[in-house]
Amino acid sequence: KSLSTTDYKSKRHLVKWQAESSHGPKIPYLGMPFMVIQRATYECRHGPLHEHSYSGSMSKKVACPAKAYVKKIVIFTDPAFRVEEKSQPRYKVVKNLKAAIARNENLSVSYRVYVKFPGVECHEGHGFDESDPVNPPSAVPKAD
Ligand SMILES: [Zn+2]
Numbered sequence: 001k002s003l004s005t006t007d008y009k010s011k012r013h014l015v016k017w018q019a020e021s022s023h024g025p026k027i028p029y030l031g032m033p034f035m036v037i038q039r040a041t042y043e044c045r046h047g048p049l050h051e052h053s054y055s056g057s058m059s060k061k062v063a064c065p066a067k068a069y070v071k072k073i074v075i076f077t078d079p080a081f082r083v084e085e086k087s088q089p090r091y092k093v094v095k096n097l098k099a100a101i102a103r104n105e106n107l108s109v110s111y112r113v114y115v116k117f118p119g120v121e122c123h124e125g126h127g128f129d130e131s132d133p134v135n136p137p138s139a140v141p142k143a144d
Pocket residue numbers: 044045046047064065066122123124126
């Protein structure tokens with residue numbers, strides 16, 4: 001499954017209103033319920049899987065631990081599911097949403113991708129010249 005997926009029905013996902021994460025991207029309160037349908041990790045191009053030859057005669061292997069974390073979410077945008085105020089109860093909305101999904105209703109949704117790029121301090125063993133871009137990461141996505 002890749003980041004192009006739009007499938008939120010074949011697997012059960014938690015209904016969320018916001019998401020905190022120690023290393024992944026944070027998702028703020030949107031006023032609408034959402035589900036995380038895909039997660040991916042991108043390694044730095046100097047990461048363990050990739051050997052990198054520097055220009056010139058010197059070839060050096062580094063194992064940079066920096067990673068970018070990606071979350072793809074589906075947001076349920078129907079006004080019936082909106083809860084503008086964080087303080088309002090949301091359990092009924094979640095219940096109605098789950099029931100609507102179970103009935104296979106055609107819901108209005110939109111998709112968003114959140115990315116948390118590693119800070120410069122997360123990289124080890126290599127520099128940052130202009131010919132050596134860090135973002136976007138060049139590694140292949142890996143489902144976790
Ligand atoms: Zn790096």
